[in-house]
Amino acid sequence: MSAPIPRGAPETPSRPDDRPPLDPAVLRGEFPLLAANPDFAYLDSAATTQKPGAVLDALDRFYRESNANVHRGLYPLAEKATAAYEGARGEVARFLGALAREVVWTRGTTESINLVAQSWGRASLGPGDAVLLTGMEHHAGLVPWQILAAERGFELRFLPFDARGELELERLEALFEDGRVRLVGVVHGSNVLGTINPVERIAAFAHERGALVLVDAAQTVPHRRVDVRSLGADFLAFSGHKAYGPTGIGVLWAREALLETMPPWQGGGDMILSVRLEKSTWNELPYKFEAGTPDIAGAVGLAAALRWLDSLGRDRIAEAERSLTAYAVGRLAAVEGLRLLGEPDERGPLAAFDLEGVHPHDVAQFLGKEGLAVRSGHHCAQPVHRELGLAASARASFAVHTTRDEIDRLAEALVRCRRYFS
Amino acid sequence: MSAPIPRGAPETPSRPDDRPPLDPAVLRGEFPLLAANPDFAYLDSAATTQKPGAVLDALDRFYRESNANVHRGLYPLAEKATAAYEGARGEVARFLGALAREVVWTRGTTESINLVAQSWGRASLGPGDAVLLTGMEHHAGLVPWQILAAERGFELRFLPFDARGELELERLEALFEDGRVRLVGVVHGSNVLGTINPVERIAAFAHERGALVLVDAAQTVPHRRVDVRSLGADFLAFSGHKAYGPTGIGVLWAREALLETMPPWQGGGDMILSVRLEKSTWNELPYKFEAGTPDIAGAVGLAAALRWLDSLGRDRIAEAERSLTAYAVGRLAAVEGLRLLGEPDERGPLAAFDLEGVHPHDVAQFLGKEGLAVRSGHHCAQPVHRELGLAASARASFAVHTTRDEIDRLAEALVRCRRYFS
Amino acid sequence: MSDFDELYQEIILDHYRRPRGAARLDEVPEGEIHENPTCGDSLKLKVEFGPDGRIARVLHESRGCAISVASASMLTGAVAGLVPAEALSLAGEVEAALRGEGDDPRGFLEGNGELAALAGVAAFPARVKCASLAWRALESALAPPPGTDRGS
């Protein structure tokens, strides 16, 4: 471990952004895939985002100009690679208002949460303990804990959501009453209901009762300011590919003091300080959790994506998407036979729905042929659907490049779709 | 899991390749980074390879033309992404002589071995059992077992190597005598000694005694034919980034029957069949081991790299590198004060060495300023170095683009280097 | 005819709107419900035999898309009167043809009455699971695999 870790400074306090509002039609031009397909409406950004040219260029440039393995090379190219890679870590830290040594690279949100479960959880949880999850977790926020609970014998509890898709916070008191809850896992933005959950309040409540808080920010990092300290998170996970970055890279952020106490998860090169045949000792943070050659180019690409987001301005993005989402909700709600899943107070840029008499698969296939890409299925959130009495739903999700025109096309196609199948 | 899995057919029997020998100087031109730096001698391919244009184009083209999340989308772009991704799995299978359903995507060799340890190992090993490793494992092949041994209470044993860097196979009998060995972990090509180990013989021996065999093929897949059936492997791991592919992607291959019995490792989306709040069931192979959004572009890029390797011809590559390596060994051995680590019968394309009176760090720094990129350190193989009475070494490693001229420059610079520091 | 139109031929939509053999099958235990992991769709299936050992009737409770419901509906007609071995062999062939495997998958389906309408599925790999679900359920109803928690 050779390169000094750049320090991420807490985010500068947000100044009002007085640039004109973002224009999605113009931003479309920054996405090569969209620019090449002018009639294609990509409404599946919650599954994965399209990539701006700036990110593709950063990836390509890394391989053409800086490619070498990191940390262990002394020749100039290896130093360049290490500087790019550790610089990317610093940029992620700055983006989250964290320290660079608190940023652990993973493949994505799923691996981040598994890391917490298998390192912190396996070492910390046992019979008599409980982990509290919300009823609207993505499978990534649920299944790792199920697997570990079966192994370690602790209890899983669930905070339910109401008909509008809001968490029933008034139940927290009872759920915590016996003092067994050690961790709360909460999705910041639901990928089905759209709900933006009040993580700050939940964290304050949990911390008063001695529990830690893990935030699944896969659906919020690309869309709004996410500052780990002001959220009050102890762990926070997100995926690069959902934030305009490449596939294969993601982040686990955790408070330094927690990371210090956690045992390593994977073993191998780079995470060690010293290896004897019979025993090894571990490297410092964050390398203790990064065994083997990391996705170097992916890290560089993710940093380029976050830089690109910041250049647009995160508040401007949030504002543009808020207004587009409100428009979409209005247009969709007016489609006959269409039921929106969730009517939360604050909604992220997505809308899942049920179209009476038409299975979501058929909806998506129909829309697909019209050049409208929406997702259908359970969106890796089967319990949410079961709670709503559905097996699956269709979902349209939005990004900085989504236009009102695309929403109009969606609403009109849905009317035709229902006619076609009934 | 929607797309049918293409079937990997066993490799076609090798016909003699009667094309002219590969010309490294010409191949250099296919690597954008090398082509742009004509005086730069990249002698660190064992750490990570440079990427041919064909791979960079495949990556870029994926994002520009096919980017979508896989498996769950029904619109045409998602089908294209899924076809590219599963097609890549089929190509890896064909390359290894395996079935597509036996190919699990990971981040690299390190994660592959951790997966075996934490899934198969945690479920299968306990007090009274032993895992036999060689004394020349990379940390990736050692530390995961150390971590698990501490948790599960089994024993680690080691097959030592001799002064030439060959495994002492005559000791196998004694190591297996008590019938406790359940798994043998063996590095196919040592990343320090260069030794190509006789995996076939070790596997036959182990299988007769009921033990499984895990092969770390990180240093052989890029350089020669690796056929999982003829090796007799039960598990085999390699990294894309060392085989001319992108960072962030690698492979665990395992026999289908083994994968079937292994519990999942990470939990999340895509690896499940059905999720209830309290319990879930697992998807079919290989998806049971692939939680969350995979490195889709990475898989596509790795397939492009393997295609590119196959277009050169794996036997031609092996032949060209064998001859280049023999030349390098001769040139290096003639440098005064230089001691090669290992003199194996069969050597992969690398040479680690000790230069009398000069620390490897200083060697690498000196060579770096001369435009020669070599690695220094313990190369994630501390026990090997300890066995040789060294803390570290310098290592030059070769690839299809390495020229004799670069070797000459290396040998000459080493002479000057020794003079400089003494 | 576009791929889409071939996928949703009139005969498919007809089977979807009026599925043959549809029934409530509350008696089918949870463990025997077949699920499509992509969407959480589920299918229960029950086979009734005649005194001659042939399949007298297949009933299904399908919660799924047009393709999966139509496939289940057509299955009921296609296997009635077959002995289990014949039905199993047909199921295997249909699944292979849906995946586009074999010498002439389209020809095979077109030579099997209404199943011809499923020939359009092969162009949509993501829908193969939907069309196969009922056939897999039939296979495990006729030859239940030893206790396993894998996807079918």
Add this chain to the structure above:
Amino acid sequence: MSDFDELYQEIILDHYRRPRGAARLDEVPEGEIHENPTCGDSLKLKVEFGPDGRIARVLHESRGCAISVASASMLTGAVAGLVPAEALSLAGEVEAALRGEGDDPRGFLEGNGELAALAGVAAFPARVKCASLAWRALESALAPPPGTDRGS
């Protein structure tokens, strides 16, 4: 002067070839050996105090590169005569300056006698660990951290 020549100034090479304070320190227990995880280099360090509580002498057994040996060698001269608190504070400042941090890292080193020769290290981030190793060892010799298995 190139970065390389500044890194390996004559004074560095001199300290490397004839390290001051070098000794065999077999008495230092295994747990107190400092290692550089990049290369497996190791360093043992022993501090001897005078009756006045000041550092009388520092001895080290360095197994490392020119930079790490020279840095250890120069350390012995730089901290002799200091009280522990002064030595700790110097170590902190040297490490920060090696990382290129602070207002004027080069100026700081150049104002500290022979340590000026370490100013070239900041241009080589991969070598900062080498140059810091002895200073970290000194810190833990003077204020051993509570039992930890982390890297230094």
